[in-house]
Amino acid sequence: MLRKLSRDGNAGRRASRLGVAAALAAALAVSGCGAAYVEGDAASVLLLIQSIAEGAPVLSDVRGTAGAIVNCQVVLSLASRPKNPLSPVGLSEDVRVTRYDVAYRRSDGRGVQGLDVPYSISGNMTLLVESGGTATQDVAIDLVRHQAKLEPPLSNIVGLQVVTMFADVTLYGQTVSRKTVTAQGSVQVTFADFADGTTTCEGS
Numbered sequence: 001m002l003r004k005l006s007r008d009g010n011a012g013r014r015a016s017r018l019g020v021a022a023a024l025a026a027a028l029a030v031s032g033c034g035a036a037y038v039e040g041d042a043a044s045v046l047l048l049i050q051s052i053a054e055g056a057p058v059l060s061d062v063r064g065t066a067g068a069i070v071n072c073q074v075v076l077s078l079a080s081r082p083k084n085p086l087s088p089v090g091l092s093e094d095v096r097v098t099r100y101d102v103a104y105r106r107s108d109g110r111g112v113q114g115l116d117v118p119y120s121i122s123g124n125m126t127l128l129v130e131s132g133g134t135a136t137q138d139v140a141i142d143l144v145r146h147q148a149k150l151e152p153p154l155s156n157i158v159g160l161q162v163v164t165m166f167a168d169v170t171l172y173g174q175t176v177s178r179k180t181v182t183a184q185g186s187v188q189v190t191f192a193d194f195a196d197g198t199t200t201c202e203g204s
Contacts, residue, residue, distance in 0.1 A: 042179050042180075043083075043093070043175050043179035043180065043181050044082060044083055044084070044087065044089060044093055044179075045080050045081060045082050045083065045089060045093045045095065045131045045132075045175065045181065046080065046081050046082075046083055046181070046183075047078065047079075047080055047095050047097070047129065047171060047173060047181040047182065047183040048078065048079045048080070048081060048183055049076055049077070049078060049169065049171065049183045049184065049185035050077040050078065050079050050136055051076070051077045051185075052074055052075075052076055052077075052169060052185050052186070052187040053074040053075065053187055053201070054075070054077075057187070057188040057189070057190065058072070058074060058143065058167075058187055058188065058189045058190070058200075058201045059189075059190050059192075059194060059198065059199065059200040059201065060072045060143075060144050060189050060190065060191050060200055060201050060202065061192070061193065061194045061198065061200040061202050062149050062154045062155070062157045062191050062192065062193055063149070063193045064202060065196055069146050069149050069150060070146070070202040070203070071142050071144060071145050071146050071202070072142070072143045072144035072189075072200070072201040072202055073140050073141065073142055073143065073201060073202075073203075074140065074141065074143045074187065074201055075138050075139070075140050076138065076139050076140075076141060076169065076171075076185070077136045077137075077138050078097070078127075078129050078136060078137045078138070078139065078171070078183070079129065079134075079135070079136045079137070080093070080094065080095045080129045080130065080131040080132075080181075081131070081132070082131065082132060088132070089131045089132045091176060092175065092176045092177040093131040093132075093175050093176070093177065094128055094129065094130050094131050094175065094176050095128070095129040095131060095173050095174070095175055095176075095181055096126070096127070096128050096129075096173050096174055096175075096176065097125060097126075097127040097128075097129060097139070097171050097172070097173035098124065098125065098126065098172060098173050098174070099122065099123065099124055099125065099171070099172040099173075100122065100123050100125060100141055100169060100170065100171050100172070101120060101121070101122050101169070101170045101172075102120060102121050102122075102141075102142075102143060102167050102168070102169055102170075103120040103167070103168045103170075104117035104118050104120070104165050104166070104167055104168075104189075105117060105165065105166050105168065106163075106164075106165050106166070107164075107166070114151060114152060114153075115152060115153060116153060117153065117165060118144065118148035118151070118153070118154060119148065119151070121142065121145055121148075123141060123142060125139065125141070127139050129173075131175075141169070143167055143169075143187070143189065143201060144167075144189070144201075154191055157191055157192060157193060158193060159193065160192075161192065161193075162190060162191070162192040163190070163191045163192070164188065164189070164190045164191070165188075165189050165190075165191070166186050166187070166188055166189070167186065167187050167188075167189050168184065168185075168186050169184065169185050169186065169187070170182060170183070170184050171183045171184075189201075
């Protein structure tokens with residue numbers, strides 16, 4: 001009889017341990033369901049690129065009138081929103097954007113910088129984006145610099161040649177309370193030696 005009770009007690013303890021293990025596994029599974037963009041940093045707000053060039057593809061002229069070389073600028077529309085829309089945010093959660101990167105890629109997979117695509121670029125800026133509400137903040141950046149048009153592959157585009165690429169823009173900043181935030185966006189860029197009068201990102 002004692003041996004039977006002992007066996008029953010062991011079985012109960014094993015069942016209890018299995019129950020605890022199952023509960024822990026379920027808790028871990030639930031905790032893993034949070035979206036990466038919510039859990040990726042400690043800031044309580046998200047920095048967003050709402051649009052690049054108003055969401056339209058960009059035309060970039062590799063050679064202006066009389067061979068002039070002009071940089072390509074686009075306008076980014078930025079916003080900062082609370083991760084929890086029910087949680088109020090204060091001035092300490094406003095975002096100061098300090099730097100941007102632009103990297104180029106092609107849909108055919110060719111990506112050697114200086115041969116297939118222009119070299120990636122970085123730039124500094126100082127821009128305060130207020131958090132909360134529905135307001136957006138516009139800022140212009142160099143999407144393609146002068147130097148890129150003096151080097152391959154853009155300098156190799158002549159006559160009726162056309163090359164389409166994608167420019168990936170990444171912004172870096174901190175909240176006023178010094179919590180890191182980033183934002184990403186992409187835009188299609190078509191390069192050619194366009195005819196005079198064509199509307200391009202060089203302001204032509």
